[in-house]
Amino acid sequence: MTIACSRRRFISRVAALGAACASAGRHAYALPTAPVAVARCRRYDFNLVKSTLFTMFDQLGGIPNLVKGKTVTIKVNVTGGMSAPIYTLSAVETVYTHPIVVLASASLFYDFGARRIVICESLYDLADGRTAFQKSGYDVAAFESTVPVVEWENTRNRGTGSGYGQMSVPGQPYLYSRFTLNHRYVNTDVMVSIPKMKNHQIAGVTLAMKNLFGITPSSLYSGVDQDEASLGNRVAVLHDGTIAAAGEEVFPVPSTLPGYRVPRAVVDIVSARPIDLSVIDGVVSMQGGEGVWQGTRVGLVAPGLFIAGRNSVCTDAVATAIMGYDPEAAEGAKPFYNGANMLALAALRGLGTNKLADIPVTGLSVAQARYSFLPVFKE
């Protein structure tokens, strides 16, 4: 196993930590905040999506400088393998981050001067990234003709890397002190999370932060020991804590309840692997759950929205409010029926504020964009 942490990453994280400390010193209770852009977009049309995102990135400011000359890693949400349609609409449209949204984002990053753009997901397939994405409904040829610097990585396990990299959780972790990850998530300059706007049975919502739950490789987080042929899920390790991730989990294990563990694992992951830009695909999606495995509990929605921001906690908080929920809601309250509020946990960690009043929102207001999702099934 190799341990990799780029000098550039180290410097940027030290600088960020310094800025956060300085901020905390000035305002004892002030949490990091950043603008969140909200825009209407009702169709997965490339030109429409690209122009919408261009405007949003302009509203956020600084995106060209963020990506110019950099390696940009995009984590998308293609969860659960190719699944059945939702009310006759394909999973590509309703469950996954839509390929057009990823293509438009990557195209903009390329226009802004990104040196390399790597599209990543832990796909339910052992094939290489290009093949596995193609099988998941992504037109890889269209990507490659539009974005010549695009690369694909199936981060189910080690993938194209010679080994894994590690990223540590700064400060006091909730569950994990560090994570061992596919090299693409470690050796990058810019981390972009492009999730689908959905509910999650345990976490209440699955947005930019929860999207990173899937960066943990099956070989190490499904209860098998470095089995590169593993397609296993992360239930035994991350959800239930019945199998420890070797050397990484705090001891003693605080809880084996998924409602306790999953939100905290998400916050630990995002602490270790910060998100530089979040773009939430809320054009068409599903409510009541994150995948078709929730059966009849899920429904179809068409909010016709994008939500984007530099701070993932702020971005997720705004998206949560747009979905009709209180981003500060207590555990047990809607939509956090079956687990802790990971936004509140992230705020407690100092990653960003989940107080709507403290987040500048550009474009549409939360009230203008609101599209009430039914909450998940209460267990």
Added chain:
Amino acid sequence: MTRGTQGTEATEGTQGAFTSLVSLLSLLSLVSLVASVSALLPTLALADTLTFHGDYQRTGRFPAAGPVAPGVLWKFQAAGSIVASPVIGPDGTVYLAGTDGRLYALTPDGSKKWEFQAEESLFTTPSLDAWGRLYFGDLDGWFYSLYPDGSLRWKYRLAEGTDRRILGSPAVSPEGVSFVAAWNNQLYSISPDGGLLWQAALNGLPTGAPALDGLGNVYVACLDSSDAQLAVYKFTPISPTPVWTCREPLWNSSNRVIASPAIETDRNNLYIGTCTNTAGLVFALDLTDGQVVFRKSLPKGILSSPAIRDDGIVLVGCLDGKLYALDGQNGAERWVYETGAPYVFGSPAVDRQGNAYVGDSDGTVHAISRGGQRLWKLTSDANVESAPVVDGGRLYVTSFDSSLYVVGRNANRRWRERRR
């Protein structure tokens, strides 16, 4: 008054031991009443709208004319989201439920009369009885009855268990008995004083509203995910044992039945829209025995509850963005109206002239003639997924921008108007 985890809270003086006695008497009286009074009251007619989709047959057919010209008379901005359609009381009061748990009562000119705060979010259209009293359920299994002045008559907590959200408008019989479907896979019969009369197990999550026929029989639908079938149940008003259960294959185990059944008493048919994995299916069932009269395939799924015109034409919205007019006898297409939006989630409404009104996912409301031609359309900034309501020459439409729009003559132009 104390709150229990199950059972009724009343604001009148007859609680405790009297509740069950009253419930029993109510049940006994219903047995005789249903056969006599209900037969004389095939439809309730005190108000033009009583519940979701107008009447308890859920026909979506309104006795009033709709607006001949588009324009917004007034708009009410709620504090939270509005997902459900409004209902209009016999005195013109507009009742509107919000996902923040507030139930609003508005005067006919849009001023707020009162608001009531429920325990949890409201995703359903309230229902009215013959006395103008309100009935509605929330996401946490509370079922409420209010007086027309907004004061609480009683509230009943559905049995403990897993999720017991109420997503469909209750059906309320002429005698004031409510039929409520909840996500604990149960259909409840609640007495006029808020006591449990009976409950019946369903094989799936009921999402649409139960419907009543002219004899007070109750119909409710769900997807039975265990065998991927549509399950439509018919109950008499007095028994939890189904008269019949129609089971038809849908070949999918995840797309629950969102739509409410619509009943055409003249033709003795029930219509409901559903989904397979690849297509929408409209079923027509015989009310007497539950046999399939026809099944009509549409290109995409159907979340929209059918509306039935006075000539038997069935209108249904589809996720291909179109409104279909089908022959009520055999399902043949009479016309297809293309909204231009990707999806039609909502249910159509029909006015006295047979003109149809439907919203789309682009936020546009379309007025469509009997022959399927556009009369006018109005576009808002947010999705229109609720069913429009026609009352007194006005169209009442809720939009995802937390607003109720009242469309009628001589109005200003807050929505973007596009004539044909």
